Amino acid sequence: MLVLLPPSEGKAGSGRGAPLKPESLSLPGLAAAREAVLNELVELCLGDEGKAQEVLGLSEGLRGEIAKNTGLRTAGARPAGEVYTGVLYDALGLASLDAAAKRRAARSLLVFSGLWGAVRVTDRIPSYRCSMGVKLPGLGALGGHWRAPMAAVLPEAAGDGLVLDLRSSAYAAAWKPKGELAGRTATVRVLHAPTRKVVSHFNKATKGRIVRSLLAAGIAPKGPAELVTALRELGYVVEVREPARAGAVWTLDVLVDEVT
Known part of the structure; x- marks a missing residue:
């Protein structure tokens, strides 16, 4: 099982240990693309601060994030699972998983990033600011x-x-599964059960809890149908929208009563 996660806008501060070692990051096939983004991002933030603020889409209150980006090569790095914070990651609670579940998380979780492309939660990175929507x-x-x-x-x-x-x-x-791989890919929507409307905050929290539940139980479904069965056994209310054709992504609707 491979779980694709978004990053969080909020991030913990950089660590006090060794700085970033780009060659140590997982998925070495992304190394050249990472280096290109890292070089340009650092150069941008070392230059005109006003331009950097505009390009990165930062409010005045977040202007200090520019200085953080200037030191990406020298700042202390820490595991990505500690850097990313926010609602989803709070609900996932990586730090409180038992040892076996942490090993599963290291193997199966992949966090997408505008700067790094994608990293595993054990990859050591500095805190940064660069969303996928940046040009x-x-x-x-x-x-x-x-x-x-x-x-x-x-x-x-x-x-x-x-x-x-x-x-x-x-x-x-940044990446869409295709062909046979798309056919064993599932996305999740979290809906308020009475209204069938998407809920924002609880959407993130529920997704974090789903991943935690699977990791804690040691469940690694082979495909979307097995995932539906596993989630129902774990107590989630799941409705399935099976793809209309072979080789298309499945959509699962997880229904919740709480919306806050």
């Missing part, structure tokens, strides 16, 4: 920049099991 002056839209490298690397990373795609739309644009 860097030299590289252009990052979603487009990552598309070809991801297409070359991700199918092998997915292996022959389920791909559980929990990314937001901006990050999903």
